[in-house]
Amino acid sequence: MPSLIDLRRRIRSVKNTQQITKAMKMVSAAKLRRAQDRVIAARPYANLMREMLVDLVDAAQSDPNAAESPWLTRREPKNIDLIFITSDKGLAGAFNSNLIKASQRFFGEHQGKELSLTIIGRKGRDFYRRRHGKIRAEYVNILNRPSYDDARTIAEGIIDRYRAGETDAVYLLNNEFKSVMMQKLSVMQLLPLAHDGREQGKDQAQPKDYIYEQSPIEMLNLLMPRYVEVAIFRAMLETVAAEHAARMTAMDKASTNAREVIDTLTRNMNRVRQAAITKEIIEVVSGAASAEE
Secondary structure (H helix, E strand, O other): OOOHHHHHHHHHHHHHHHHHHHHHHHHHHHHHHHHHHHHHHHHHHHHHHHHHHHHHHHHHOOOOOHHHOOOOOOOOOOEEEEEEEOOOOOOOOOHHHHHHHHHHHHHHHOOOOEEEEEEEOHHHHHHHHHOOOOEEEEEOOOOOOOOHHHHHHHHHHHHHHHHOOOOOEEEEEEEEEOOOOOEEEEEEEEEOOOOOOOOOOOOOOOOOOOOOOOOHHHHHHHHHHHHHHHHHHHHHHHHHHHHHHHHHHHHHHHHHHHHHHHHHHHHHHHHHHHHHHHHHHHHHHHHHHHHHO
8 A cells, every 4th residue: 555655745746737627627718718709700601601602603504614614613533632620739638539530531431532631730730740641731830819811821722723623622621619518520522612512401402593793703713712711710710619618628527537536545545544543552552551561
């Protein structure tokens, strides 16, 4: 059995760890509120923009120059770009491991095709660096305060490759924020824009009848790059909010576990101390009895 000094040292160590986990939970809770507000503000614009562009793609199909537009061309997806978003830090439970497993499933579902990665976040970057994945671009330390300029920079290379025909399809993999207790893995096809791209739950069989002042092709050329930028920016905001929620939950569980460990160690320490006191009393009584004889 450990000595009294060892038990006290372990209790002190666990208490120090518990203070850290409690502080991390409070920090994540404060950051989560701000991140959640940004996500809620970004969702309506991103969803409506995607719905509008689906209708615009349908309208552009009848244009005489439709075959020349890269946004309307459907190629066999031999070359695929995957935008993969993880966090820069750990201590968030299974947040990053679930994302990495989802990316591996994506690779398994697209075997035989040329996949390249645009990675946002240190955890995903480190994982695929060790496995020599084909990384076209990597962005770390931008999720602390994600900005639209960051999303525009990331989207530029992806849009240029798709326009040039170097990429046949673009997918986006990230975690969506649902609640403090739940995050949802999301794999979305950005390009080419699928006809089922309207927000789930809406009537997909009845496209809106827009009146276009410009030709649909010209509008696609203007709006599709913006659509990719907005989708990446929203995914970054979703990931940040989901990360803080996951870390908040993980640190709360860690604090609870630390309290249980402290209680167990305290009981063991009391037993050891009681045993030592009992032993001393027995020795004193035995010595006194021997002296009387």
